[in-house]
Amino acid sequence: MLSEIIQAISDNLKFCLRKDRTFFIDGCHISGNTIKFVDAVDGVEYKEDLDGIDLITFADATIPNRSDLGNIKSFLEANVNDHIKNNNIFDELLHKCNEYKKIFNEQSISKIKEAVLDHNTSELDKLNILGCEQVISLDNCNQKEISLITTLYINLIDEKLNKALCELDQCITDMNDIEFEQEANIIRKDLIDNVNDFKRSINNIDFKDLFNNWPTLLNPSPFSIHV
């Protein structure tokens, strides 16, 4: 039945397949119980058994039932608006995948497709802010990955600190007031002390909670967790 459905809709509707991996289908050919297709995100040709595979579409009236299969032309004509909507959503998701593909390395494509299809891209965004080249599942990190993320977190804090100190210097110059300069230097010291204390204690933070933590005086945090 699944092979018949895919054959019936594949010229008109865009869709995804998911088994142990996620695929954005760009042209397919079915032979028996096997589907051959090109994935639109990575451009690789795949051959998969249809047993246990999920067909994913993005609007109502996109999966014909048995009676629809007897007159597929009529099914397609009757539901054309749903199918336009479906294809637009597919294109949006594909565009998102391609944007993330520019940020992360080749080994991350599979995780990107999965996250985008599940509308669960907040981790990708966090990793992007950190400047991480590979997609790492933050809920399920090994020790090496934790170490990498922590290092990137510290680098980002240093970067933000340097920027804040430059702005502080500029402010002192603009104000040209000795009293203001004296107080601004206290702020500078407070800020540096806060950042150093934070960095010293970063390994005591539960990794799952890392992104909720940021040196107080260096807020606003780029991760915008709390208001």
Add this chain to the structure above:
Amino acid sequence: MYDTSIIIVGNGEGILQKKNGYKIDMFNKVVRLGRYVTDGFEEYAGKKTDIISTIYWKLDKERLKKHKVILNVPLNYQHNFIESEDYISKKFLEYRENIIYLNKFEDAENIKQMYLEVMPSFKGIDNVNFSLGFKTFYFIQKLFPNRKIYVTGFDFFKTGWYWDPTHNRNDSNMHPYLYERLWYMKMKVKGVINEF
């Protein structure tokens, strides 16, 4: 000396450095923030409260019965909240007259302008959420334009609360404390804010 003056009492630990409690209580209007505590700290922080400036989810009904309240709603919640002002009417109807101000959409822009009147802009200024203390300067100036404003207990989260030093230690948030503190210093230098 303090008859026509207002004092905004912040919640920073710095307030514990001076036993100014009785002086604070001599002000004509004493403004306190959020879930302030005075019990046990009267010697330092005073005990008189006339106005509470608070985020709406920290509004305490028992306190609303006895005090005037300035109610703040963060920008990212404001749409839902203002759309349903009946939230206040339903939950606090009995004491509605004690809510002397509920912030409005245009206040967010005006608060930003208050900052920009004396400070240069900074990257991301349109996306930050100015802290309750900072916003309170704006509300008090708006509600009491001719009063001299005194301030104590403000350190822009260099420390936690004086009754709970662990508050807001290295929490990630959207408050631009550094810029607020620079603004505050500049207002002090200009003599607009009088540190007490």
